[in-house]
Structure formats: C-alpha cells, structure tokens
Amino acid sequence: MATTFADLEARVRGLESRTERVEEDVTAIITTVIETRDDVRWLKAAVQALLNHQGLTVDPLDQDE
Template identity: 80%
Template sequence: MATTFADLEARVRGLESRAQRVEEDVTAIVTTVVETRDEVRWLRRAVEALLDHHGIAPPAE
C-alpha cells in the first residue's frame, strides 16, 4: 500500500508535536537543575555561616 501525501503530513505533524513536548520537557528539567544548583549553593553558604558562628570548622573536602 502506497503512503499518501496526507499520511506523510499527519506523521510529520505528530513528530513535530512530540518534538515540541520533548523540548518543553528538557527545558523544564534544565530549569529545575539550575534552580536546585542555586539552592544548594545558598544552603552551603548558610551552613558554613552557621558553623562559623558557632566556632565549628567545616570538614575538609
């Protein structure tokens, strides 16, 4: 059975839609990773400040 132009158009639209969803998912993942990294940096500085305030040396890395 030959594939019609309409069939090909429908497949392309489906692939474009899936590609768009993947792009949105990847963007959301990258945004979450960046936000988490920033929060970890803030928490690390906060813990170091608390340790310093109480005269406790942070463990060596």
C-alpha cells in the same frame, strides 16, 4: 500499500508535536537543575555561616571521591 501525502503530513505533525513536548520537558529539566544548583549554593553558604557562628570547622571532603 502506498503512503499518501496526507499520511506523511499526519506523521510530520505527530513528530512536530512530540518534538515540541520534548523541548518543553528539556527546558523544565534545565530550569529545575539551575534552581537546585542555586539552592545548594545558598544552603552551603548558610551552613557555613552557622558553623562559623558556632566556631566549628569541618574537614573538607576529598574532591576525588
């Protein structure tokens, strides 16, 4: 069975639609990662401030783990 031009156009539209959804998903994932990274930085600073206020120290984690 021969593929018609209309069939190819429909396939291309489908692929374009999927590509758009993937781009939107990737953008949402990247945004979430950036927001989470910022939240972690804030939380680390807040915990450190609380520890300092209480005069407590915590041994740093081994970065190789």
